[in-house]
Amino acid sequence: MSRTTGDRRAEIIQAAVEVIAERGYRGASLGAVAERVGLTQQGLLHYFPTKEALLVAVLAARDQWDVASTALHGTTWPLEMLTSLVEYNATRPGIVQTFTVLAGDSVTEDHPARAYFEERYRWVREGAADMLRAEFGERLPGGLTPERAAPLLVAVMDGLQVQWLLDPAAVDMAAAFRDFVALLGGTGNT
Amino acid sequence: MSRTTGDRRAEIIQAAVEVIAERGYRGASLGAVAERVGLTQQGLLHYFPTKEALLVAVLAARDQWDVASTALHGTTWPLEMLTSLVEYNATRPGIVQTFTVLAGDSVTEDHPARAYFEERYRWVREGAADMLRAEFGERLPGGLTPERAAPLLVAVMDGLQVQWLLDPAAVDMAAAFRDFVALLGGTGNT
DNA sequence: GTCTATAATAAGATAGAC
DNA sequence: GTCTATCTTATTATAGAC
Numbered sequence: 001m002s003r004t005t006g007d008r009r010a011e012i013i014q015a016a017v018e019v020i021a022e023r024g025y026r027g028a029s030l031g032a033v034a035e036r037v038g039l040t041q042q043g044l045l046h047y048f049p050t051k052e053a054l055l056v057a058v059l060a061a062r063d064q065w066d067v068a069s070t071a072l073h074g075t076t077w078p079l080e081m082l083t084s085l086v087e088y089n090a091t092r093p094g095i096v097q098t099f100t101v102l103a104g105d106s107v108t109e110d111h112p113a114r115a116y117f118e119e120r121y122r123w124v125r126e127g128a129a130d131m132l133r134a135e136f137g138e139r140l141p142g143g144l145t146p147e148r149a150a151p152l153l154v155a156v157m158d159g160l161q162v163q164w165l166l167d168p169a170a171v172d173m174a175a176a177f178r179d180f181v182a183l184l185g186g187t188g189n190t
Numbered sequence: 191m192s193r194t195t196g197d198r199r200a201e202i203i204q205a206a207v208e209v210i211a212e213r214g215y216r217g218a219s220l221g222a223v224a225e226r227v228g229l230t231q232q233g234l235l236h237y238f239p240t241k242e243a244l245l246v247a248v249l250a251a252r253d254q255w256d257v258a259s260t261a262l263h264g265t266t267w268p269l270e271m272l273t274s275l276v277e278y279n280a281t282r283p284g285i286v287q288t289f290t291v292l293a294g295d296s297v298t299e300d301h302p303a304r305a306y307f308e309e310r311y312r313w314v315r316e317g318a319a320d321m322l323r324a325e326f327g328e329r330l331p332g333g334l335t336p337e338r339a340a341p342l343l344v345a346v347m348d349g350l351q352v353q354w355l356l357d358p359a360a361v362d363m364a365a366a367f368r369d370f371v372a373l374l375g376g377t378g379n380t
Numbered sequence: 381g382t383c384t385a386t387a388a389t390a391a392g393a394t395a396g397a398c
Numbered sequence: 399g400t401c402t403a404t405c406t407t408a409t410t411a412t413a414g415a416c
Binding site: 021022023024026027097100101103104105106107108109114117118121122125141142143144148149151152154155156157158159160162163165166167170171175176179180182183184185 | 211212213214216217287290291293294295296297298299304307308311312315331332333334338339341342344345346347348349350352353355356357360361365366369370372373374375
Binding site: 382383385386391393398 | 400411
């Protein structure tokens with residue numbers, strides 16, 4: 001059945017996300033992923049013919065997950081929405097870790113996820129600029145425009161994730177992000 | 191001679207930095223590093239008995255490099271100094287890439303560089319807080335304190351590096367950093 | 381100090397049985 | 399759809415000659 005096959009694939013993708021979080025992409029062996037869903041390495045290759053095909057599926061799943069969690073936590077004010085996304089992320093270290101590791105890895109030569117992250121950051125910056133424009137208009141503190149603030153917003157989200165993953169006790173990711181929103185002149189601060 | 195040995199070790203460390211930038215830590219084989227300095231893999235092991243020992247040396251070299259470049263570009267105003275560090279980094283994609291990759295990798299389980307980055311971020315945040323206090327005093331825009339702005343400053347630097355490495359044409363790392371300084375109420379903006 | 385030889389694993393992938 | 403068997407290639411590391 002194609003239903004069963006889809007379920008199996010979803011299980012495998014989930015397992016791959018976990019193993020990548022623990023050991024990175026290069027360190028994530030197909031055998032370790034397979035074992036987690038009760039398959040042999042060769043059995044897994046029936047669903048994803050190569051390791052790279054599995055990675056592509058993991059990245060595609062992330063995009064879908066983004067859309068879903070945005071819908072789930074959608075509120076009226078765009079920046080509020082981003083703040084709740086950060087709060088939500090703070091409860092899901094596994095996923096955050098997987099994509100922090102992959103994004104870092106992707107800057108290496110000929111990395112199979114490089115094009116994905118290049119494109120992803122481009123549209124994330126565009127989305128952030130739109131969001132900032134809707135929230136604050138054309139003029140932001142420090143003489144910034146939404147387009148110039150956008151890469152900073154994205155950088156803060158990513159950079160905080162690294163610090164938080166390394167030392168969750170020392171870095172309150174959600175609070176820090178609200179601090180940044182406050183810097184932009186928003187009302188994200190309590 | 192111990193002089194020759196030191197030179198050789200320095201060469202090897204430099205080669206390791208390059209190979210890690212290209213392929214990540216797990217992807218950086220000792221053979222590839224050795225080849226770059228005209229040695230066999232086994233010849234390299236004479237200088238660094240294990241792969242992990244070489245990584246430790248790479249991390250130690252980074253700390254020394256930090257100190258050196260700080261001295262080199264030191265100016266009177268602390269934040270100006272950081273801005274020139276970012277400008278300097280924008281001319282050295284190799285080093286930036288190595289440590290972006292290593293930092294991302296380090297969040298995985300039992301990674302040999304994990305403790306290093308954990309400590310490093312701790313003191314970098316402390317240093318940033320001191321710098322912000324010296325520059326702006328106790329009160330920053332958005333009701334922030336130096337301690338609360340510090341992780342944001344560090345996050346911006348790191349996050350911009352990822353975006354810049356992936357797409358240098360789309361992200362002007364130094365300009366964006368100056369924009370962030372402007373947000374803090376500084377005069378880093380032209 | 382650097383090499384050759386080699387051990388010991390481990391990985392991704394293919395072929396083909398059931 | 400999943401397995402066993404196997405190929406091929408890499409990798410870290412050790413032993414010991416020169």
